[in-house]
Amino acid sequence: MKERIDARGLSCPQPVVLAKKAMDKIGKGMIEILVDTVTSRENVTRLARSAGYQVSMEEKEGEFVLKLEKS
Amino acid sequence: MSNLTSFFASRWGIISAGIFIGVLAPILQKLGNPANMGICVACMERDIAGALGLHRADVVQYLRPEIMGFVLGSLIAAMMFREFKPRTGSAPIIRFFLGFFAMVGALVFLGCPWRALLRLAGGDGNAILGLAGLAFGIWIGVLFLRGGYNLGRSTPAQAASGWIMPVVMIVLLLFALFEPQFAPGGPIFKSTKGPGAAHAPLIISLLVGLGVGFLAQRTRFCTMGAIRDVILMRDFHLFSGILALVVSAVIINLILGQLKAGFANQPIAHDNHLWNFFGMTLAGLAFALAGGCPGRQLILSGEGDGDAAVFVVGMIVGAGFAHNFALASSAKGPGAFGPAAVIVGLIFCLLIGFAMRERSKS
Numbered sequence: 001m002k003e004r005i006d007a008r009g010l011s012c013p014q015p016v017v018l019a020k021k022a023m024d025k026i027g028k029g030m031i032e033i034l035v036d037t038v039t040s041r042e043n044v045t046r047l048a049r050s051a052g053y054q055v056s057m058e059e060k061e062g063e064f065v066l067k068l069e070k071s
Numbered sequence: 072m073s074n075l076t077s078f079f080a081s082r083w084g085i086i087s088a089g090i091f092i093g094v095l096a097p098i099l100q101k102l103g104n105p106a107n108m109g110i111c112v113a114c115m116e117r118d119i120a121g122a123l124g125l126h127r128a129d130v131v132q133y134l135r136p137e138i139m140g141f142v143l144g145s146l147i148a149a150m151m152f153r154e155f156k157p158r159t160g161s162a163p164i165i166r167f168f169l170g171f172f173a174m175v176g177a178l179v180f181l182g183c184p185w186r187a188l189l190r191l192a193g194g195d196g197n198a199i200l201g202l203a204g205l206a207f208g209i210w211i212g213v214l215f216l217r218g219g220y221n222l223g224r225s226t227p228a229q230a231a232s233g234w235i236m237p238v239v240m241i242v243l244l245l246f247a248l249f250e251p252q253f254a255p256g257g258p259i260f261k262s263t264k265g266p267g268a269a270h271a272p273l274i275i276s277l278l279v280g281l282g283v284g285f286l287a288q289r290t291r292f293c294t295m296g297a298i299r300d301v302i303l304m305r306d307f308h309l310f311s312g313i314l315a316l317v318v319s320a321v322i323i324n325l326i327l328g329q330l331k332a333g334f335a336n337q338p339i340a341h342d343n344h345l346w347n348f349f350g351m352t353l354a355g356l357a358f359a360l361a362g363g364c365p366g367r368q369l370i371l372s373g374e375g376d377g378d379a380a381v382f383v384v385g386m387i388v389g390a391g392f393a394h395n396f397a398l399a400s401s402a403k404g405p406g407a408f409g410p411a412a413v414i415v416g417l418i419f420c421l422l423i424g425f426a427m428r429e430r431s432k433s
Contacts, residue, residue: 009224011161011362011378012296013303017216020304036227038154039291042080046308062156 002029007044008036008063015040016047019068023051031068041066076152079289082311088283088290089315095279096189097323099137102271106329106338107193110137110283111186112365113177113354114339116383117390117399118267119243124258125391128399130265132257134247136273138369139240140280141287145373146237148288157233159377161225165423166361166378170385171392172416173357173365178390178399179350179409180204181340183365184294184358187351188313190340192320194332200344204351209298211352212359215424216303220360222427225378233375236383247273266339287370295355295364339402346405346413353416360420360427 003022007015015035022031031053035041041064045055053068078084096109108114114131121132149155177183180201182190187205190198212220246259253259262268270276286292290312297309324330334342341347358364361382363371368386371379393399397406 009158009161009226011222011225012293013216013299013362014221016304037156038076038152042291046080047304047306050306 003031005033016043019044028070033066036063085290085312086315088286088292089312090319093316093319099271101327104271105266105269107190111182113183116387120387120390122260126394128394131267132260132262133267136277137280139244140277141284141369142240142373144281144284145288145370148285149374155375157228157375158225159228161378162222163381166382167385169357169361170382171389173354174386174389175412176350176353178393180347188317192317194330195337196334197340197342197347200347201351204348205355206298208352208355209359211356213302219428232377236372236380293367295358341404343404349413353413356420
């Protein structure tokens with residue numbers, strides 16, 4: 001399963017709510033979530049790690065692609 | 072820099088922000104700020120509204136430098152860590168009225184969530200009702216969030232839109248420093264009695280404000296978020312910050328002899344339990360729908376968030392209305408039309424909560 005979420009421009013806590021919904025939906029697999037503030041990046045990362053996901057991040061022109069993975 | 076960023080994002084980071092506020096707020100009180108009001112975003116914005124003549128309650132008029140400090144401290148942190156990001160366009164007019172009614176609710180209780188915590192730490196039992204109401208309002212907000220409530224996306228904006236709020240704060244700071252008179256007697260108004268006349272020296276207020284603004288920007292300190300995250304996700308990260316605030320404020324109050332436990336005759340407070348509760352229910356719901364407590368909205372406005380800036384302006388205008396229309400409480404109890412305004416505000420917030428659900432499907 002792979003989910004893609006665009007959470008750019010969404011204010012707190014929407015990016016986290018969307019990430020949580022995707023996690024509940026797929027359980028295991030990969031979620032790619034696009035955010036545009038460091039706050040959202042930190043919040044989603046914290047949630048994902050606490051739910052047992054591995055988090056990797058790429059930065060592109062002030063935006064962040066977070067890859068959340070659980071196998 | 073990145074080590075610092077990860078420290079501030081950590082549990083100890085948020086706890087350090089809570090301790091910073093919890094220690095310095097009672098000290099500001101010792102240095103002259105009103106009792107149990109070392110820091111209160113709602114009250115301080117209300118005093119600014121008064122200083123500008125937006126209301127004429129002559130006991131609450133003073134350009135509080137802490138507020139300017141919060142925004143400018145956040146701006147400095149955002150600049151240093153390359154997080155200044157002008158953005159706007161997420162339902163600004165709705166955010167204006169959420170700010171407006173948040174202020175109405177806060178002034179029925181007599182304090183923002185920060186002051187509710189500081190009142191608790193000063194022994195004011197009425198704060199328990201306020202905090203319970205706040206949590207209840209946030210819980211309603213969480214129900215809307217779970218149901219797909221969303222004010223829509225902001226989009227990146229030109230640099231100028233992000234600079235408006237910091238520049239406004241610099242202008243207010245200049246007014247505070249030079250106290251120009253625009254008409255005989257004011258504005259700029261300055262209380263000679265009452266809470267508005269009680270204040271720490273300007274430079275100290277400003278420095279504490281800058282420090283709090285800087286730390287709160289780095290750690291994302293938010294009282295509403297603290298309670299919301301616990302209800303929504305059982306996440307206690309932000310909550311540990313407000314816990315640290317209360318514990319450290321209790322300790323400092325004990326040291327300074329500022330702790331007086333009880334419900335009756337608490338400073339700048341009333342003991343009408345019903346409206347302490349529902350005033351903060353309104354405030355909590357409005358904060359939850361807008362995504363941040365008043366302090367957090369100031370911090371966001373300092374890092375370029377134009378929508379948060381609109382919320383702040385809504386709060387300041389709301390403060391003007393709250394005193395002009397007898398909505399704000401006093402030590403005697405709720406204002407004549409305070410309870411009615413809380414009901415109107417709750418209806419407004421519920422309507423917004425139900426109405427703004429569609430966009431989340433996009």
